[in-house]
Amino acid sequence: MTNSDYKVIVGLEIHVQLATRTKMFCGCELVFAGEPNSRVCPVCLGLPGALPVMNRQAVESAILTATALNCKIAEFTKWDRKSYYYPDLPKNYQISQYDLPIGSNGFIEIPIGGGATKKIRIRRVHLEEDAGKNIHAGSFSQVDLNRAGTPLMEIVTEPDINSAEEVRLLATELQRIVRFLGVSEADMQKGHMRFEPNVNLHIKKDGKEYKTPITEVKNLNSFKALEKSVAYEAQRQFDNFTERGEVMQSGNKKTFGWDDIKEVTVLQREKEEAHDYRYFPDPDLVPVVVDEKWLNEIKTRLCELPLKTQERFVTVYGLSDYDVSVLSADRATAEYFDSAVKAGGDAKRVCNLITQAGLKMANEKNCGVAQLGIEPARLAELAKMTDAGQISATAAVTIFGKMAESKEQPGKLAEKLELLQKSDAGELEKIVDEVIASNPQAVEDAKSGDKKSKKAHGFLMGQVMQKTKGTANPQVVAKILGAKLKV
Amino acid sequence: MSDELLGFSCRQLRDEIAAGRTKSTDATGTVFTQIEKYDGQIGAFLSTFKQDALKRAKEIDEKIAKGQSVGALAGVPIAVKDNMCTTFGATTCGSKILENFHSPYNATVIEKLLAADAIIIGKTNLDEFAMGSSTENSGLKKTSNPWDKSRVPGGSSGGSAAAVAAQMCFAALGSDTGGSIRQPASFCGVVGLKPTYGRISRYGLVAYGSSLDQIGPLTKDIADCALLLNVIAGHDEKDSTSVDEKTAPMCDFLDGVGKEVKNLNIAVVPQLFEGADSEVIAAIKSAIEIYRKLGAEIVEIKMPHFEYAIAAYYLIATAEASSNLARYDGVHYGHRTKNAGDYIEVYTKSRAEALGTEVKRRIMLGTYALSSGYYDAYYLKALKVRNLIRSDFTAAFGKADCIMMPTSPTTAFKIGEKTADPLQMYLSDVYTIAVNLAGVPAISIPCGFDNKNLPIGLQIISPAFSEEKLFRIAGKFESQTDFHKKRPGL
Structure with a gap:
């Protein structure tokens, strides 16, 4: 059988x-x-x-x-x-x-x-x-x-x-x-x-x-x-x-x-x-x-149930099953996420910050993400800065950690920690030019268009990042570099 | 001096003490002299607290000497039935299973007595767990009727009634599940009140039949009864069945005593006079005649379901009791067998060894009534009868202010006379039981003596939460007669 x-x-x-x-x-x-x-x-x-x-x-x-x-x-x-x-x-x-x-x-x-x-x-x-x-x-x-x-x-x-x-x-x-x-x-x-x-x-x-x-x-x-x-x-x-x-x-x-x-x-x-x-x-x-x-009074305490919350997160925000299950595990986290999104943070960005930075910290502190002491509005700000290219995604995680401790605005923290990205094309172009001038072999490889090209691109990019101590906006650098190395 | 003092009502004594003319220590000492002299023969008390009582009396005397204000029962020696929890002494319920049980908390009524500066002098004997009508079911002691020591004091509050009658206290508390205050009051020639269900907190009253149990006073006269009710009545957040002030506003019950009841209508139920002794009927009829002469109108009514009260009572009370008494199991407190092989035997042997015959009988009856397959036929049916009895009372109170009938069909019977026949014993509560099922208040007041010089009690029943009126009606008779002033020769 x-x-x-x-x-x-x-x-x-x-x-x-x-x-x-x-x-x-x-x-x-x-x-x-x-x-x-x-x-x-x-x-x-x-x-x-x-x-x-x-x-x-x-x-x-x-x-x-x-x-x-x-x-x-x-x-x-x-x-x-x-x-x-x-x-x-x-x-x-x-x-x-x-x-x-x-x-x-x-x-x-x-x-x-x-x-x-x-x-x-x-x-x-x-x-x-x-x-x-x-x-x-x-x-x-x-x-x-x-x-x-x-x-x-x-x-x-x-x-x-x-x-x-x-x-x-x-x-x-x-x-x-x-x-x-x-x-x-x-x-x-x-x-x-x-x-x-x-x-x-x-x-x-x-x-x-x-x-x-x-x-x-x-x-x-x-x-x-x-x-x-x-x-x-x-x-x-x-x-x-x-x-x-x-x-x-x-x-x-x-x-x-x-x-x-x-x-x-x-x-x-x-x-x-x-x-x-x-x-x-x-x-x-x-x-x-x-x-x-009495019944009506009690009913005012009803809230959206987790399954509904989950459904909404998928259909409205297009989040993955994993992300949704984490965000809807408890009401405080779900509401925290909702508030940050409502305050203008991009859903996926906010979600990533919660799942990547928030959960780990919350586990360490044995509390919920919502109890870490970061206002949802601040979290939204942090997400916005990342999306605007002011900071890198990695920097955002670092700043998130500091926000729980110092209660300072993410912008101030980014400044203090020197994590603000350089996106000024003029300034970055100068640095790119310097790098190109001092690495002729790599430039040649990059322009060659064959196998070595990709590797050489990466090397030159790395040189720019090194010179800017990692604060250069990689997207802007890639754009400038790409234009300069065009055959 | 001591005779005069013993003759005081609670009010007189309290006023004497408060005014500094009499000392509580003297009153308390005198009461203990009386106990030492007579309780050997009467057996009203299971425990007394002479040292503590005298100490407390001294404290109250000192308070008065300093000009401090004192409570409504300042310095007055009071006895309480031994089914109310006290942190001092044991709380035995007249049972071997609780013989050495010491409560870690005071019943609400005890707290209220203490707050009123009463002196609690001792705890009185009762039928085991208040199950009985003669106090013969006590597992710890026999109590005699002060009017004839070969006779029972009634029950289950027999110790309290005997103690008041024998002037071994100035008033006592009892509890009434099916007549346990009124019937012994009647047998001992004192006043006994079963208040409306919910009027007084049951917190700390060891439960017998929870939906029927009610604490009440046993006193020398009606005004004392009102005074004690003033002290012990009122809502208690610890007892969900105690009624809130909105439903039952508190008032000064003493206010009503001595006041007129205008256009008093008294209901009598001729069918109920059939089963009682001729001397009892004669006394009740002449009492009603006194009321008539004073201008009351007598209305004859029928209470078609009254006769089913005993049957319904012995299903409801025993069903509740079977559950209430399940906790006496030898595990947590109370008597534990020394011969248990396993935990089941801790239960069976502890209970078999320490519970009395009547208690076992009622537990068996109640267990049976609640068993699956029998519940509808017995317990549920009994609840329906209870509702019908309630509606009998409602109908009666539509026609009259109160109902009058005997408290008991007989005067005090001989010790041992009814112990062999439980059913005969149950029938002695025929007039009182329906009142508990309906939850209404009723008072028993002395209204005569039979040819053996045994007291007869008149029962007056009134609508729920009308105790004030009940005192007025009862007070009318008391003011015209001397029965309540007679004391037994000890």
Whole structure:
């Protein structure tokens, strides 16, 4: 059997940690790490008598995201308790949303190459609180509740994803979206995004269609693990089908973990246990009514989504796929680029400065390009100077670096660093004449028109540049030289 | 001197103390003498804070001596039910599972009492996690009724009611989920108020049935009840279900006490008089007769869904309780079994060892009611009944200012009389439970005694956030009668 005989079916659950100031239901500040159990209070510890209070910022973040994902926003939503016992869950119930999620029935568009996109339907977007962490230390375990109560946005797709690559594309696209919206840092290293794909295959064999048992892979926290685990599961399921004829039956859904080192999925639960979470509305919280006024207020915070930005950069500015992907990686960079272009910089020139000089510096300083301290208008000036031939492209990169430090105008910096190009034809002609006079052999070679000609041209050009310490505008010099060496 | 002092209302004592005529240290000392003398027989307190209370009393006396201003309960010894979190002493909820639990924070009501310069003298016994009607379900102590020590004080705020009746404090706080303030108030011959749901912050009240629980005062008279409500009521940003000032404007509840209610209409529900003891019915009827003679109009109404209240209550309250009590698991705090093989056994054995029979019964019931496949038939149905009961009350308040009925169908029963039959015990809350389901306020006031000299309580129910009017209506009866002034011979 070949690949074309089966179709991979994947639905994805994504947990996104929101970048709110405080936790979901208490006033503890959201800070990464810290001494175990140091970022807690009676509420997130689940102490007797403590009561949750909804974090409005988290709700607004979820509404904003759900809107960006084209969801229907619930006018009336509420909080439900999901009951299960686990040591990292201090109340032994999680406050979540059951039948009335904040957003439902939306879709996300993912880029699938060559400018094409694919729509993946979004089933729901809801909010819940995170649990703590169990730390196993040999014969005993400890519980750290610093993370308990952290706001999580859960996004569930329909099973519209058809390859491991598409799963990754969806995940990275979602990461860009939540960063563009500013609702999450979406830092994978800090576990801000966690994935749980549900995978199975629809196989065509002898004119019949078979479905393999659905497996859920739990708790993946990197794009690589997500993509590899889905690919692995698809292959494993296909092998199981061909070797043992394993097909979907009621109750044979399995739960797997992912072994990052061996790069294999590991069975966690053979049969889907009859989980009864006993959901019911949390009587400690009041329902949330999203009226039009509030919704409109939240919608003012919407921005152009990365895919749209990308499309615009290609069609309006004619930038390459690579350039566009760099410029639209985050909202600040995209907006920075936009502003510099709006201030009069040539798009390609500005783009080159950002991708060649900006990114490297930003990486070194561990910040975004927009945070380097160079005003977009100054960047535009720098681009204009380059285009006007006042400075060379190489000099522009040098000046860019200095601009971040000195905040001086690019023109002043070019002067100070003696990087202004000599473009005065009269002045340059004198120098060219000197060079021609003192290099008769090269001049002869250049005029010869044979193989040596090109090399000799280059040599004479080099001599001019040497005499001007590199400040001569090469285009002007080439023109003068060309005229003088014409046979 | 000490007898006279013990007889003071909170208002009298506060004014005496504030004026410097009586010292809070004397009042506090006297209360502890009373506790030392009688609580051995009554068993109202789970913990007392004599040293700290006297120290605080001294501080308040000093403040007064220096001419500094003091709060509305300055120097007044108050007891609180042991399901409200305090940073001092343990907060046990009458359960072995929290026997050694020390809260790192104070409940909002505790903060408010302290801000009003009250002296918190101790924490009172209760049915475990407030589940019960006799305080016999306490996992830690038995409490007797001061009027007859062979009888129960009612429950679940039995310790608070007994402490007020036996003059071991000047007032107490209780909590009421299905009658837990009003029924013991009735059994012990004191005044007990269940305020409107949302009137008082539940922050720091250990939850039983969150949508029903409400803290309220148990006092010697109605004005004291109003005074305590003044202190503890109000919106709390820590409790989302506490009502904001726009919906329930704060007022001075004391203002209303003693004022007239013009054209008072009282609703009675004849169908409800059927299940009660004849002596109780007689006392309620003569109380209503007093109102009639004073010019009130009596309207007979029907409340067609009232009889389903107990059934709905035991699904809603237990469903919430099954979830609220899940946190007592031996992992984070409270009792942990010494015999666990794995973490599952930490849960099962810790809970099996330290939770009482009635608590386990209600957790089981609630878990069942919320289980998939049963949710619609039980929990959801109960919520529908709750709505119907609410509309019964709305309809009633369209015709009358208040509804009057017994607080309890009987006077205090014998210790052990109903423990073998939980259903009989549940039925003793028949008159109080519907009020919690509707969320409206209700007060129980002393209105007579049966032939065994046991107090009888009249329950007056009024619309949501009409406590001020409720005090006026209740105050009318109190001003005409002496029942509230009678104290048990200890």
